[in-house]
Amino acid sequence: MMPALLAFEYTLLKHVRRLGLLSPGDRVVVAVSGGADSVALLQVLSAWRDRLELALAVAHVEHGLRGEESLGDATFVEHLSLQLDLPFFLKRINLKPLLRERKGESVQAVARERRYEQLQAVAREWAGTKVAVGHTQDDQAETVLMSMLRGAGLAGLSGMPAQRQPCIIRPFLQVSRSEILQYLDEKRCGFRVDSSNESPKYVRNRLRRELIPLLKTFNPRVVSVLSRQAAILREEHHYLDEVAKASLESVEVGRTKNRIVWSRSRLLTFPVPIQRRMILLTVGALWHKPSPLRFDDVDILLQRVVHGTSGSSSRVAGLDIVREYDKVTFVKVPVGPNRRLQEEWSWSFPGSLRWPVTGQTIEGKIKATKTIPTRRTDSVAYLDADRFSHELVVRSWKPGDYFFPYGMGGRRKKIQDFFSDAKVDRTERSKVPLVVAPEGILWVGGYRSDHRFRVTEDTRHIAVVRIRAAGKKT
Secondary structure, three states: OOOOOOHHHHHHHHHHHHHOOOOOOOEEEEEOOOOHHHHHHHHHHHHHHHHHOOEEEEEEEEOOOOHHHHHHHHHHHHHHHHHOOOOEEEEEOOHHHHHHHOOOOOHHHHHHHHHHHHHHHHHHHHOOOEEEOOOOHHHHHHHHHHHHHHOOOHHHHOOOOOEEOOOEEOOOOOOOHHHHHHHHHHHOOOOOOOHHHHOOOOHHHHHHHHHHHHHHOOOOOHHHHHHHHHHHHHHHHHHHHHHHHHHHHHHEEEEOOOEEEEEHHHHOOOOHHHHHHHHHHHHHHHHOOOOOOOHHHHHHHHHHHHOOOOOOEEEEOOEEEEEEOOEEEEEEOOOEOOEOOOOEEEEEOOEEEEEOOOOEEEEEEEEEOOOOOOOOOOOEEEEEOOOOOOEEEEEOOOOOOEEOEOOOOOOOEEHHHHHHHOOOOHHHHOOOOEEEEOOEEEEEOOOEEEHHHOOOOOOOEEEEEEEEOOOOOO
């Protein structure tokens, strides 16, 4: 006879069955960090094992970032697996070389990416059908708030789904952290505490410790409200995506492996929100993965190319998007020994932008002044903010680019020749960011600004553009 389930386990089982997260006979890899959420997840799945005819294995990913504490977590999880008589898989990853390679990216984001890779590797090794992770309702609320602060659209505000293809499941998304702690207390189960969760240098930790307690003074149920909002927005996001996919059928007039062609006149019969989604879906189709574009990128493509004049074009995320009369064409830029992938990123100026090629940060601000700066360095450019439009892009150079280097009396020079004179190695040239306005190239980042946009005695607003090394605090 099967042992009776605790109330928490029984209620959650009904929820999981309703969502179809688990099926009889599933082989489930349980991601266990040693923290309260993942330990509770393992205990719950163990309680369901016979009822759902589950096979379970435990996977622990050791990131090597917290020294002895991190090793202690791995030992704790291994002992827990032995107590439950479950196979244990330990995956160790060395993040330091990867973080050096991907300077400027969030440590937590890189760690999360590698962690999922390792969990799916365990699933393949053990022939697992599902990977269960212990994200809770509180995690969902934090994710939604982080997306809000970044200005995300529906996709970001939808938070985390209960099931992510091909095999990731999150059975605890409707469960609060306080419920989990009560459950572990009832089961008399210990768990580990990650000291990095207290560090204020991570935005998520500050949300958890500062913002959410403040929001609870306005609404004590704010965590469940944000979680419910995410569920509602996820359904609406999915619906609008389906509408956009169906609409694309009438807009596309040609498709090959590396090229998609639209009818512009048909596109314009759809509302702008659906047009935006069509762009995201089309770019994603050529990338064969989720579109890398941000909202600003999509809006600029609509304004400059789709609604621009015939011949308008833009290059972004390794694609050329070109309008020719009634056709809008998306085409992959060839990459080979003598061709390099061009990158173009829209920049909301003033503000800051991360140059993904090197991880450097480009910052811009405007100040009203009558004083002409006399101190100049390669890392800072001073420009007349009233001489150029503030719809900027940051991109790598391309053949034919030219500007009027400051200090050369207004003489024009090709970027290629400028690089040769400045002895910039050919392999490094594509890494140099060009700050470009509709009126022309403003600054060859870290080298020289353009004479046409120089600060003069008539200047009333100075644009200060600065480039900072990857990882350097502002």
